[in-house]
Amino acid sequence: MKRVLLYLTILMSGYIAAAELQVKITDAEGKPLPYAVVDLVNPDYVAQAATEPAQVIQQDLNFQPFVSVIPQGTLVEFPNLDKTRHHVYSFSKAKTFELRLYVGKAEAPVLFDQAGVVTLGCNIHDNMLAHIYVSASQFSAVTNADGEAYFNDLPETDFQLRLWHPWQEKELAPIQIAIMPGMQQKRVNTTIMQQALPKAPKRGFGDY
Numbered sequence: 001m002k003r004v005l006l007y008l009t010i011l012m013s014g015y016i017a018a019a020e021l022q023v024k025i026t027d028a029e030g031k032p033l034p035y036a037v038v039d040l041v042n043p044d045y046v047a048q049a050a051t052e053p054a055q056v057i058q059q060d061l062n063f064q065p066f067v068s069v070i071p072q073g074t075l076v077e078f079p080n081l082d083k084t085r086h087h088v089y090s091f092s093k094a095k096t097f098e099l100r101l102y103v104g105k106a107e108a109p110v111l112f113d114q115a116g117v118v119t120l121g122c123n124i125h126d127n128m129l130a131h132i133y134v135s136a137s138q139f140s141a142v143t144n145a146d147g148e149a150y151f152n153d154l155p156e157t158d159f160q161l162r163l164w165h166p167w168q169e170k171e172l173a174p175i176q177i178a179i180m181p182g183m184q185q186k187r188v189n190t191t192i193m194q195q196a197l198p199k200a201p202k203r204g205f206g207d208y
Contacts, residue, residue: 010161010177019179021151023161025143032147035067039162040139040151041174047136049073053109056120056130058086063120063130067166069140070132075109087123094118094134117164131166154179 011022021040025033053075057064059082070076080086080103088106089098094116099106101124112118115136122128133140139159141149160174 008163008175019154019156021154021179023141023143023149023151025147025149025163032143032145033165034143034145034147035166036143036147036149037067037069037133037135037164038141038143038149039133039135039137039164040154040159040177041137041162042157042159044157045138045155047071047073047115047138047140050075053077055079056132058082058088058122058128061125061128063122063128065130065142067131067133067142069135069142070112071138071140072115072134072136073111073113074134075111076132077109078106080104080106084124086125086128088120089123090118090120092116092118095132098123133164156180 009024009026011024023038025036025038027033049071054068054070055077056068058078058080061082061084078088078099083103085101085103087098087101090096094114095110095112095118097110099110112132112134115134118132118134120128120130120132133142139151139154141151143149156179158176158178161177162174163172
């Protein structure tokens with residue numbers, strides 16, 4: 001097993017009625033960590049389904065984006081921009097479904113009505129992989145290539161900051177944070193247990 005230490009730098013700036021929050025995550029070597037989901041949980045602020053479907057695109061024998069966050073109750077479209085047919089499926093507890101071989105637009109979007117992590121695969125191209133984090137919270141984001149996630153218009157209240165990453169071995173303990181007026185910065189240490197160093201999503205194989 002390999003132990004990876006994550007460093008979270010949390011910058012908060014408060015205003016009269018709302019606040020902004022920046023979360024920056026780096027690994028033990030100080031490198032930015034993308035694809036980490038940051039979920040701010042408070043029972044008074046629950047997710048509302050998006051009014052328009054989200055999209056996970058199939059292009060160049062890859063799912064794009066590799067990790068996405070959607071509010072619970074949101075529809076997701078899976079357009080296939082390749083000339084190759086794909087067969088999208090998931091066996092995840094939060095959503096089990098399959099879209100049989102197709103090119104272009106699938107017959108209908110898929111409803112993600114349960115919170116949790118949904119891992120996507122292609123039944124034809126084994127190396128195609130992606131994850132959809134279905135959030136029950138109003139405030140969720142994915143870290144970008146710089147390891148950063150941003151939140152605007154946060155209420156001044158307490159949250160549980162929950163983290164998820166595709167390469168973690170077990171659920172990480174939530175971190176209590178308080179959104180308050182003024183400026184503050186703090187660093188929080190946590191760990192991710194993984195079996196091997198993370199690798200970028202691989203290109204699929206074959207020509208079907």
